[in-house]
Amino acid sequence: xxxxxxxxxxxxxxxxxxxxxxxxxxxxxxxxxxxxxxxxxxxxxxxxxxxxxxxxxxxxxxxxxxxxxxxxxxxxxxxxxxxxxxxxxxxxxxxxxxxxxxxxxxxxxxxxxxxxxxxxxxxxxxxxxxxxxxxxxxxxxxxxxxxxxxxxxxxxxxxxxxxxxxxxxxxxxxxxxxxxxxxxxxxxxxxxxxxxxxxxxxxxxxxxxxxxxxxxxxxxxxxxxxxxxxxxxxxxxxxxxxxxxxxxxxxxxxxxxxxxxxxxxxxxxxxxxxxxxxxxxxxxxxxxxxxxxxxxxxxxxxxxxxxxxxxxxxxxxxxxxxxxxxxxxxxxxxxxxxxxxxxxxxxxxxxxxxxxxxxxxxxxxxxx
Amino acid sequence: xxxxxxxxxxxxxxxxxxxxxxxxxxxxxxxxxxxxxxxxxxxxxxxxxxxxxxxxxxxxxxxxxxxxxxxxxxxxxxxxxxxxxxxxxxxxxxxxxxxxxxxxxxxxxxxxxxxxxxxxxxxxxxxxxxxxxxxxxxxxxxxxxxxxxxxxxxxxxxxxxxxxxxxxxxxxxxxxxxxxxxxxxxxxxxxxxxxxxxxxxxxxxxxxxxxxxxxxxxxxxxxxxxxxxxxxxxxxxxxxxxxxxxxxxxxxxxxxxxxxxxxxxxxxxxxxxxxxxxxxxxxxxxxxxxxxxxxxxxxxxxxxxxxxxxxxxxxxxxxxxxxxxxxxxxxxxxxxxxxxxxxxxxxxxxxxxxxxxxxxxxxxxxxxxxxxxxxxxxxxxxxxxxxxxxxxxxxxxxxxxxxxxxxxxxxxxxxxxxxxxxxxxxxxxxxxxxxxxxxxxxxxxxxxxxxxxxxxxxxxxxxxxxxxxxxxxxxxxxxxxxxxxxxxxxxxxxxxxxxxxxxxxxxxxxxxxxxxxxxxxxxxxxxxxxxxxxxxxxxxxxxxxxxxxxxxxxxxxxxxxxxxxxxxxxxxxxxxxxxxxxxxxxxxxxxxxxxxxxxxxxxxxxxxxxxxxxxxxxxxxxxxxxx
Numbered sequence: 001x002x003x004x005x006x007x008x009x010x011x012x013x014x015x016x017x018x019x020x021x022x023x024x025x026x027x028x029x030x031x032x033x034x035x036x037x038x039x040x041x042x043x044x045x046x047x048x049x050x051x052x053x054x055x056x057x058x059x060x061x062x063x064x065x066x067x068x069x070x071x072x073x074x075x076x077x078x079x080x081x082x083x084x085x086x087x088x089x090x091x092x093x094x095x096x097x098x099x100x101x102x103x104x105x106x107x108x109x110x111x112x113x114x115x116x117x118x119x120x121x122x123x124x125x126x127x128x129x130x131x132x133x134x135x136x137x138x139x140x141x142x143x144x145x146x147x148x149x150x151x152x153x154x155x156x157x158x159x160x161x162x163x164x165x166x167x168x169x170x171x172x173x174x175x176x177x178x179x180x181x182x183x184x185x186x187x188x189x190x191x192x193x194x195x196x197x198x199x200x201x202x203x204x205x206x207x208x209x210x211x212x213x214x215x216x217x218x219x220x221x222x223x224x225x226x227x228x229x230x231x232x233x234x235x236x237x238x239x240x241x242x243x244x245x246x247x248x249x250x251x252x253x254x255x256x257x258x259x260x261x262x263x264x265x266x267x268x269x270x271x272x273x274x275x276x277x278x279x280x281x282x283x284x285x286x287x288x289x290x291x292x293x294x295x296x297x298x299x300x301x302x303x304x305x306x307x308x309x310x311x312x313x314x315x316x317x318x319x320x321x322x323x324x325x326x327x328x329x330x331x332x333x334x335x336x337x338x339x340x341x342x343x344x345x346x347x348x349x350x351x352x353x354x355x356x357x358x359x360x361x362x363x364x365x366x367x368x
Numbered sequence: 369x370x371x372x373x374x375x376x377x378x379x380x381x382x383x384x385x386x387x388x389x390x391x392x393x394x395x396x397x398x399x400x401x402x403x404x405x406x407x408x409x410x411x412x413x414x415x416x417x418x419x420x421x422x423x424x425x426x427x428x429x430x431x432x433x434x435x436x437x438x439x440x441x442x443x444x445x446x447x448x449x450x451x452x453x454x455x456x457x458x459x460x461x462x463x464x465x466x467x468x469x470x471x472x473x474x475x476x477x478x479x480x481x482x483x484x485x486x487x488x489x490x491x492x493x494x495x496x497x498x499x500x501x502x503x504x505x506x507x508x509x510x511x512x513x514x515x516x517x518x519x520x521x522x523x524x525x526x527x528x529x530x531x532x533x534x535x536x537x538x539x540x541x542x543x544x545x546x547x548x549x550x551x552x553x554x555x556x557x558x559x560x561x562x563x564x565x566x567x568x569x570x571x572x573x574x575x576x577x578x579x580x581x582x583x584x585x586x587x588x589x590x591x592x593x594x595x596x597x598x599x600x601x602x603x604x605x606x607x608x609x610x611x612x613x614x615x616x617x618x619x620x621x622x623x624x625x626x627x628x629x630x631x632x633x634x635x636x637x638x639x640x641x642x643x644x645x646x647x648x649x650x651x652x653x654x655x656x657x658x659x660x661x662x663x664x665x666x667x668x669x670x671x672x673x674x675x676x677x678x679x680x681x682x683x684x685x686x687x688x689x690x691x692x693x694x695x696x697x698x699x700x701x702x703x704x705x706x707x708x709x710x711x712x713x714x715x716x717x718x719x720x721x722x723x724x725x726x727x728x729x730x731x732x733x734x735x736x737x738x739x740x741x742x743x744x745x746x747x748x749x750x751x752x753x754x755x756x757x758x759x760x761x762x763x764x765x766x767x768x769x770x771x772x773x774x775x776x777x778x779x780x781x782x783x784x785x786x787x788x789x790x791x792x793x794x795x796x797x798x799x800x801x802x803x804x805x806x807x808x809x810x811x812x813x814x815x816x817x818x819x820x821x822x823x824x825x826x827x828x829x830x831x832x833x834x835x836x837x838x839x840x841x842x843x844x845x846x847x848x849x850x851x852x853x854x855x856x857x858x859x860x861x862x863x864x865x866x867x868x869x870x871x872x873x874x875x876x877x878x879x880x881x882x883x884x885x886x887x888x889x890x891x892x893x894x895x896x897x898x899x900x901x902x903x904x905x906x907x908x909x910x911x912x913x914x915x916x917x918x919x920x921x922x923x924x925x926x927x928x929x930x931x932x933x934x935x936x937x938x939x940x941x942x943x944x945x946x947x948x949x950x951x952x953x954x955x956x957x958x959x960x961x962x963x964x965x966x967x968x969x970x971x972x973x974x975x976x977x978x979x980x981x982x983x984x985x986x987x988x989x990x991x992x993x994x995x
Binding site for chain 2: 040041042044045048049051052055059062063066067070073074075076083085086089090093094096097100101104105107108109111112115116117118121122123124125126127128129132133136137140141144147148151152154155156158159174175195196198205234237238239240242244246249250251252253255256257258260277279281282283285287288289290291292293294295296297298299300
């Protein structure tokens with residue numbers, strides 16, 4: 001590959017040098033014989049005209065070759081329902097523009113060759129043709145209209161309200177990483193959070209005055225179920241970030257002070273993808289695509305797309321934030337205390353259960 | 369000051385027939401009110417900035433193409449920004465930011481529009497100078513001040529602005545978010561404020577001059593397309609730059625005076641900021657309200673220049689003169705109502721996204737018309753490949769290739785995957801970066817004889833074109849693949865992508881970097897040619913390209929006031945090339961129809977009766993100059 005590219009660049013370079021040399025030599029030869037007044041061009045004129053043809057031929061070969069060479073590595077298989085749709089729309093649009101690309105560039109390079117200066121030739125005085133202009137105004141307009149209309153319908157579907165059964169996951173961007181919070185195994189609703197409640201442990205500022213927070217659990221990686229709508233509720237703490245799931249064709253900015261969202265249906269599990277790509281270490285990633293500082297490029301977490309039952313099992317294993325950090329029981333208002341208490345694990349057998357509970361209660365009392 | 373010394377020697381050979389007394393050195397070459405000198409000041413400033421902007425891109429291309437390379441050898445230049453032979457991550461972002469800022473604003477706005485609007489508007493419409501020479505001078509010196517401040521920001525300890533050229537807050541608003549958002553960002557904002565002032569002064573002048581100072585007979589429908597392009601560009605700039613000023617001003621308030629226009633609910637550096645109620649999206653709307661017209665501010669002048677050069681060197685009238693004006697007018701108007709296509713996935717209401725998708729794809733139609741018209745102008749021409757013509761054809765190719773991918777990016781559904789990837793980088797570098805740069809080069813090669821009275825070396829021009837044209841495609845064509853593979857922009861390294869994706873494109877990134885270095889190096893050919901020709905170039909004939917427009921009726925080196933005698937009157941459009949019946953293949957705009965009965969079209973014979981009326985306007989025209 002490296003060699004091929006190197007070879008290609010060397011060929012281009014040699015060609016360029018050849019053309020320059022030839023044109024210099026020719027123009028020198030011609031300068032002696034003909035005067036500038038008679039002929040407005042030097043010997044390089046024909047060479048430059050031929051140059052466009054060479055460029056067209058080599059350029060087309062280069063474009064086609066590079067396309068097929070890079071094809072296995074770009075636009076990897078789409079792993080979401082809408083991704084399949086946008087990919088097929090991409091290829092249709094690509095077909096249209098590739099056609100236009102080759103036709104217009106070919107005309108642009110062939111005409112200079114065909115109509116290069118020849119002594120005695122007179123250019124055709126052809127200032128306008130309304131019919132022609134009308135044709136090439138209307139045709140692009142129609143093509144655009146079709147593309148816009150199909151694009152708009154897809155966009156409308158993608159950005160529509162998430163289905164009621166969607167799994168809700170909160171992703172919060174910060175310099176430089178992502179916090180993931182799940183709605184929990186009991187109420188399946190995300191509790192409130194507030195940036196003013198953030199501290200070293202409660203890094204997303206979960207608000208424990210909201211009873212919906214009690215069963216919420218956090219994770220350092222993202223697990224999502226296959227074949228089920230997933231609604232990402234996206235937040236940012238400090239600067240702009242952007243959630244990017246390349247394989248799922250998901251991208252949405254994370255904006256401080258303005259929650260955003262994106263829902264999608266993952267269609268290929270991590271295991272299936274490992275099998276498909278033949279790479280046993282394959283892992284989906286969630287990257288950041290909005291410049292956010294020096295660690296921007298490394299701001300990624302791993303995403304696991306699980307079969308729904310595996311996903312449910314994984315969720316069951318997770319312990320709510322409150323369970324892992326029982327100190328936060330202190331922040332729970334009195335009326336929800338009993339409900340929150342359920343999430344505080346019974347102190348382990350070794351310690352005396354009554355004292356532990358007392359400590360917690362006492363701690364709570366002293367904090368209030 | 370290369371030009372200054374040259375013109376100083378030449379000034380003695382050209383006698384001023386005008387009543388102006390000889391100006392001192394400072395008034396003539398530094399604080400000059402002469403549009404031609406100001407144009408040259410803009411051009412040379414632009415070339416210097418282009419060198420810095422280009423060099424920065426080479427440094428970050430080294431990082432992207434050769435991530436393991438030992439960059440210790442750059443330490444003498446970059447100092448503390450090289451740590452253990454590696455580019456600092458913050459400085460990488462600073463380079464990306466400054467490359468964008470410099471290229472978009474200082475090279476392609478000031479260097480292109482500033483040079484050619486200033487140089488060509490008075491010369492092509494038949495005016496002695498700009499409507500206000502003084503404001504025109506101020507315009508350059510405000511730009512100069514902006515340049516000095518921006519340049520100084522490169523040397524601050526915390527580094528220049530690093531939040532991307534779009535400087536989205538909160539990143540740009542909070543010094544604790546990144547070092548570049550400290551003093552560097554303050555200087556960036558100060559510099560841009562002066563830059564905007566400069567643009568407004570320039571723009572007002574261009575518009576006034578085109579409307580008020582056209583020579584007798586030069587109706588709007590006889591204006592060369594260059595002038596139409598500069599006119600629309602100035603309108604775009606005048607209406608959109610103030611919005612950037614307001615965006616910058618609010619950002620300054622947020623940074624320095626504790627306001628919350630863009631800031632809300634931020635926890636950073638271990639503390640929760642008190643700001644609430646601001647909107648980061650508001651900034652993006654304001655920024656792109658300039659940002660998108662800006663694309664056309666850099667592109668339209670290039671397209672205008674190309675129209676002129678392609679017609680001249682094809683020896684054919686531009687095809688569809690009125691359609692060209694119409695499409696430029698359409699682009700100008702649509703440019704104001706497509707900005708939010710940069711924001712499809714920023715959390716903006718998706719319905720708004722659909723509206724902007726419709727509007728965006730409409731703009732493809734006038735752009736397509738322009739491309740077709742250029743191609744048809746070449747058809748059955750008698751084409752002379754001057755370096756300017758080569759660059760113009762190159763421009764059309766880049767404009768098409770880059771413009772077509774806009775159809776994909778303008779589609780909100782497809783933009784989801786491609787937004788902020790290298791696909792976008794490839795797209796806009798081709799359609800606005802490289803295309804406008806080619807327009808700038810075409811313009812320099814074409815009007816160099818008028819600017820400096822000398823010819824540039826053609827062969828070096830050919831070599832420069834082919835190296836640049838091939839190079840630009842080698843740099844930006846493969847970038848589409850990298851983008852399609854999901855490589856995000858402004859990434860210091862691609863290690864975090866995982867799954868062997870970085871490895872799959874190591875070769876291609878290396879290839880792009882090598883191509884970029886070669887293309888950048890090839891610009892040396894131009895610089896040598898440019899500088900050498902100013903001093904040692906062959907003396908230019910009065911009308912080297914046998915062109916029809918008015919600037920070629922001035923003396924080889926136009927005097928102060930442009931025409932020693934009366935300003936010529938204009939009787940015909942600018943595109944009477946190869947007119948049937950005419951013995952010569954071009955008829956300049958100042959030749960009356962009564963002098964060319966053999967080639968007149970029937971309706972043009974009717975015009976002969978009005979020629980007397982045009983001549984009668986001479987007194988009025990002269991009185992407008994007698995202050």
